[in-house]
Structures are given as C-alpha cells and as structure tokens.
Amino acid sequence: MATIVHVAKHAGVSTATVSYVLSGKRYVAPETQQRVLDAINALGFRPNTLASGMRKQRTHTVALIIPDITNPYYPMLARGLQDALLAEKYHVFLCNTDAQRDLEREWVNDVVAAKVSGIVLVAFVATLDDIQEALAAQIPIVTLGERLMHPEIDTVSTDDTAGAGVATASLIANGHRHIGFIGDTQPGALEPRFIGFVQALTEAGLTVMPEWCITGDFTRAGGERAMAHLLTLPTPPTAIFCANDLLAIGAMNVARQRGLRVPEDVAIVGYDDIDAAAMVMPALTTVLNPAYEMGRTAGELLLTRMQQTYDGARREVIVPHQFIPRESS
Amino acid sequence: MATIVHVAKHAGVSTATVSYVLSGKRYVAPETQQRVLDAINALGFRPNTLASGMRKQRTHTVALIIPDITNPYYPMLARGLQDALLAEKYHVFLCNTDAQRDLEREWVNDVVAAKVSGIVLVAFVATLDDIQEALAAQIPIVTLGERLMHPEIDTVSTDDTAGAGVATASLIANGHRHIGFIGDTQPGALEPRFIGFVQALTEAGLTVMPEWCITGDFTRAGGERAMAHLLTLPTPPTAIFCANDLLAIGAMNVARQRGLRVPEDVAIVGYDDIDAAAMVMPALTTVLNPAYEMGRTAGELLLTRMQQTYDGARREVIVPHQFIPRESS
DNA sequence: AACATTGAGGTAAACGATTACGTTACTTCA
DNA sequence: TGAAGTAACGTAATCGTTTACCTCAATGTT
Numbered sequence: 001m002a003t004i005v006h007v008a009k010h011a012g013v014s015t016a017t018v019s020y021v022l023s024g025k026r027y028v029a030p031e032t033q034q035r036v037l038d039a040i041n042a043l044g045f046r047p048n049t050l051a052s053g054m055r056k057q058r059t060h061t062v063a064l065i066i067p068d069i070t071n072p073y074y075p076m077l078a079r080g081l082q083d084a085l086l087a088e089k090y091h092v093f094l095c096n097t098d099a100q101r102d103l104e105r106e107w108v109n110d111v112v113a114a115k116v117s118g119i120v121l122v123a124f125v126a127t128l129d130d131i132q133e134a135l136a137a138q139i140p141i142v143t144l145g146e147r148l149m150h151p152e153i154d155t156v157s158t159d160d161t162a163g164a165g166v167a168t169a170s171l172i173a174n175g176h177r178h179i180g181f182i183g184d185t186q187p188g189a190l191e192p193r194f195i196g197f198v199q200a201l202t203e204a205g206l207t208v209m210p211e212w213c214i215t216g217d218f219t220r221a222g223g224e225r226a227m228a229h230l231l232t233l234p235t236p237p238t239a240i241f242c243a244n245d246l247l248a249i250g251a252m253n254v255a256r257q258r259g260l261r262v263p264e265d266v267a268i269v270g271y272d273d274i275d276a277a278a279m280v281m282p283a284l285t286t287v288l289n290p291a292y293e294m295g296r297t298a299g300e301l302l303l304t305r306m307q308q309t310y311d312g313a314r315r316e317v318i319v320p321h322q323f324i325p326r327e328s329s
Numbered sequence: 330m331a332t333i334v335h336v337a338k339h340a341g342v343s344t345a346t347v348s349y350v351l352s353g354k355r356y357v358a359p360e361t362q363q364r365v366l367d368a369i370n371a372l373g374f375r376p377n378t379l380a381s382g383m384r385k386q387r388t389h390t391v392a393l394i395i396p397d398i399t400n401p402y403y404p405m406l407a408r409g410l411q412d413a414l415l416a417e418k419y420h421v422f423l424c425n426t427d428a429q430r431d432l433e434r435e436w437v438n439d440v441v442a443a444k445v446s447g448i449v450l451v452a453f454v455a456t457l458d459d460i461q462e463a464l465a466a467q468i469p470i471v472t473l474g475e476r477l478m479h480p481e482i483d484t485v486s487t488d489d490t491a492g493a494g495v496a497t498a499s500l501i502a503n504g505h506r507h508i509g510f511i512g513d514t515q516p517g518a519l520e521p522r523f524i525g526f527v528q529a530l531t532e533a534g535l536t537v538m539p540e541w542c543i544t545g546d547f548t549r550a551g552g553e554r555a556m557a558h559l560l561t562l563p564t565p566p567t568a569i570f571c572a573n574d575l576l577a578i579g580a581m582n583v584a585r586q587r588g589l590r591v592p593e594d595v596a597i598v599g600y601d602d603i604d605a606a607a608m609v610m611p612a613l614t615t616v617l618n619p620a621y622e623m624g625r626t627a628g629e630l631l632l633t634r635m636q637q638t639y640d641g642a643r644r645e646v647i648v649p650h651q652f653i654p655r656e657s658s
Numbered sequence: 659a660a661c662a663t664t665g666a667g668g669t670a671a672a673c674g675a676t677t678a679c680g681t682t683a684c685t686t687c688a
Numbered sequence: 689t690g691a692a693g694t695a696a697c698g699t700a701a702t703c704g705t706t707t708a709c710c711t712c713a714a715t716g717t718t
Contacts, residue, residue, distance in 0.1 A: 001466075046438070046442040047442070048383075048442070048444070049442060049443050049444075050379055050382045050383045050386075050388065050443070050444055051383055053379050054377075054379045054380055054383050059379065064423075068408070069398070069404045069407050069408055069411075070404045070405060070407075070408045072401065072404075072604065074404070075398045075399045075401075075403070075404050076399060078398050078399075078423065079397070079398055079399045079425065082398075082423070082425055091422055091424075091439075091443070092422070092423050093420055093421070093422060093423075094393075094407065094411070094421050094422075094423045095420075096408065096411055109375070110420075113375045113376075113377070113378060114378050114379070114420070115377075115378075115379055137330075220607075220608065249608045253608070253610060256610065274604075275401065275603075275604070275605055276604055276605035276608045276609070278549075279549065279578045279582070279605045279608070279609055280605075280608055280609050280610065281582060281585065281609065281610060
C-alpha cells in the first residue's frame, strides 16, 4: 500500500506538501499541486484513515446508538442520518442497546474511546451521568427525544402530544364520543401520546374514562389483549386511539375476529405509520412518525458541530408530524 | 485521557508489560499483573483503539455492505451479525449501496482503506473485479448469496429454489392445478424462486403457463398491478406463488377489492415472512427467509477467519428455509 | 545597501499502542 | 565454579498522518 511518503518521493516534495494539497489547509502552487495529484493517481494512494484519526483524535465516523435496528422505526432513522452524512463522507457505526441502561452507557463509552466524530443517541434509560465521558471528550451529541437535556446537546424531537391530539380530534370530528386508549399511560418515552389524547378529549369537553385506557406493551399481542379486554366491557368505546401501529393492528385484528366492522362499529387510529399500516385491510389511519426526517435532521445538526460551523447554544428542532387518514377511522 | 504510558508509570513497569497484561501474549508475574490492573482502574484507562489499529492494521470492526437498511430484510440480517460479533466486541459499520455498482465498489474500497477486520457483503451487481482491493488486502469477506464465487470468500445462502418448491408444492397439495407466479422470471438474485416454482409444477406433471407468470417489480404496487392483470384473463389461476411478501400482499389486496375470497377463490403464498405478513388478514402463508440466521452465520464464519482459527478452503453454508402455513392458502 | 515582507514549501515531533530484541538476576547441574 | 538455562521484564522502533515551526529565495522599501 502506498503511503504519503511514497507519494511525496514520487512527486519530489515533502510529506507536508502532500498533506496540504489533500486538505487544502495552506496554499500550494498549482504546478506542485498537479504533480502531487498525478503521483497520487499513479500510486493509487488512499490516505490511511487510522493514522489520520490518530493524529487528529477524530475518525470521521458517527455512532448511531439505538435500542434495536430490528424495530421498524430505526432503519428509516438510520437511513436519514446516513443520507445527511453522505455528502461529507462520514461513516456510521451501528450500536444496539436493547434499551438497557448498562448497554447504553457501555456503547457511549465505547464509541468515545473509538474517537467517533459525533454521536446520535436514542436514549431510553440513560441519564446525563451515563454520557459523561462523551461530554468530557467534547464529542458533539444529538439526542432524539427530550429525555436528555444539556446545554451542549442538540436534540431533535417530534411533538407527539400534538400528533396524538390531532389523531384523537379526528375521531371526535367523526362523531365519536366514547373513545378509548391503548398504550402507555405512565411517565416514559411514549407518555406524550397519552397526554395529547387526554388534552384532545378535555378540549372537546369529553371525560377520560379510566376503564377505557389500557396499558399495552407496544406489540401486536399487547394490542390484541387490550382489545379483547375492552370488548368484555358492558359499553366498549366506539373508537380507539392506539399509541403505536403494532397495538392498533393487534386491536383491529381482534375486533374483526369478533365480527366487528372497522371503522363502522369501532374506529381505530394508530401512530408511527410503519410499513404494515398501509398493507393491512382496512388500511390503518395513523400519524406519521417522521423517522427519516429526524435522522436527516440529526445528521445536519451534527455536521454543523463536527465541522465547527456552529458552536452556539443548544438547539432543539421539532420535526412536524403528519396525520394520515386511511380506512380504519 | 490516560494512556498506556501513564498506567506504566503508575504501576512502576514498562509500557510493554502493560500491553502484555492486556493482551495476555506473554507471561507476567501475578503480583505485577495485579499492580497493572489496579493502575488501570485507578486511572480509568481505556486503550486507544485507533493507536492499536494503526499498529496492527486492523480495527476490530466489520463492515456490513447492503443495498438498503430500509428494506425490512436487512435489519434482521444486521442484528444477527451484530449478535454474533458481540461476544468478541467487534463493531459494525453500516454501508448502504442502493444496489448500485459504483457504490458497492466505492464502499468496499472505503472500508478497506479504513482497515476493517472483515466484510459482510450483499452484492447485487458487483463482480470480483470490484472487490479486488479487499482481496489484495487479505481482509476476510463473507458474501450472502451466490453471486460472488472465489476460493477465499465464504458464502452463506439459502436454498431459495427448494423454498419456492415447497411453497408451490403446498399449493398443489391443496388441489390447485392452475397456479400462477408473480416475480422475476429473468436471471438475477431472485430467479431461483422462479426455478423452484417451475420445478415443482413440472414434477407434479403440470405445465407452466407463460401468461400466468408475471414480472412484478417487488413492491406492493407491483403486486397490485400484476394481480389486476391476471384477473383480466379469461381463466385466471386459482393459486399464485409470489416471489416476495410485498408482491403477495399487493396481490391479495387487489383480489379482495375485486370481491374474491382468499384463499377460497384464490390462494396466495408469499416469500420472506416480513413483519407485515403476519399482520394482514388473512395472514399470509409464506416461506421464512432466515435473515437473522444468515447474519449470525456470516458473523460466525467471519470470526473464525478474523481470529485465524480457520484459514482453509472456501466454505458455503446453506441456511434452511422454513415454510410457514397461515391463512392465505 | 540594508532590512522587512511575502511566497512556497521543508523538518521533525507528536498521536498511543505493539512487539522484535535485549537485559538482568537467579537456578541448575556437570 | 562457571556455563547454560530460565523467569520476568525493559528498550525503542514502528505504524502513517498532521501541523507547529523553520528555511530560503525573491521582491519591496527607504
């Protein structure tokens, strides 16, 4: 493999000059530049990123730390991030934490040691304490969601409360008065969707019925169980807002198995707009969780920090949600 | 940040000794070992992977080069790979090629320059010529699918021909005699599924009707178009084998919109078992394309090469498919 | 003519771990 | 008792770039 030394020899200049024509960090006479470029081509030289990373203590790599790439939400996020970074040729490191705190912490420390140039973190349980090393190493971080607040951490998030509000309001606008909820009612990452649901009902002058608000575990099976339970009630709701599409699809399947028509007998709205949402019948009304857009935005924020074109105060960008009416409501 | 020099000073030994207790590559007296370990803890030392990579010309990182992480098949693959590599603490680099040849080539060269320890490649269009640099650099490669044959490249694949055969045979066993195909009938990555289809029909003494074999473009819309076309035929098939689930779901949706019952009026079988397959109604009969298993296997093969516990001849492992009967057939 | 300035590019010290060679102090045994 | 062997560890070159300092010649200034 040709190194910068070989190139320098071949072009009759010093290694410094080669390095400078590559980086453009100082003026090099046009003819000299050409000689160097020719030498590079002739030898098929490729800079050794390791050596360069070692010197600069940065690797032109971004770590994407997420719970699980297998969750249909994250591939989109990953793609958005990559597309944003592509132009500047950053690579991306993929880290699955399974939403476990020790793994989240471990990965952060790991990628700090690996001298990544930036980190995109989807933290489910980590606290500021867990990312101390990254902060100390001055590595730019962007978090998704609002769990981690810090003056030097940019965050991109969605206004899930508003999204859930719009979804619920659409049910109300369709004439429903008995509206249930399947999802997480406890403080946590998905709580805003419950809050938006409650707000929409309250604003419409409707009361929230606790027995219609079921905690499911965000899987299709969870949705099935929750729906089965709701249908045992003397007066089940006529419409249900589910905190994600998996729950909604599970609920819908159970409803139809019991002979109920969707949306005539029971209307169902989901959240996220996963692939399957458009494929089921009836197609699921839902709220698009703009994963791609969030990934891209995170990448853009990160880029400005990594390239030092911005180093001001914390930024928070909120990517708009989008209501997607289909057939299930 | 503490370096190995600090640790050495703190423990009163040389850097060599520190390095050796870390790697275990030569005997160090137990008490000395303990002193070093204590120093490491006291200083919070973490080896600089860049420095080590530079010296060893390997980075303990594996590149996963795939067309598109957004395609629901690949996240599973990625996870399988990661899980296999986790124990040995290899990282994974994610590279999307969009199945474009120049990108495939570019990424291979890129990760070679980045001195990855291994490559998992899902090549759609690349030829041996495109991965020349990786071969020259002696970097272990595992390819998925049988496109790239080379004495030093292990490959893991599935027997799609057999899988398609089983799926088609199940249709025949159910009494169908008029069986159609939606997918790719041309030489290419998914051709084996067509071949398996043809073989199954032939073995059962049935003839393949060209007008029932439609080329779709592997999306749901493609499936819809193909099915719409089939239904214009004077005698449409009573069963259809689709080369992937997206096609099958599209086909199924169109059939039901036209008032046909699935599977009574037309039976449908897909391939891959994507998430949505279990969620649609009726749930789709399909063949599991064992992405996770393939990723894990690829990881295992790679590990043996990277750790030099194997350096023999080319290995090819075929991960078994699995027929998943559900409601659509 | 003496000095300052500018343009172009060279020198060599980092960066932090690995490892091929040594070295030193004990044992062992003829 | 001295040569050979061994246990335990140290020295310093090396990997390939980057970049803080220099250097040198040519030009400009008074």
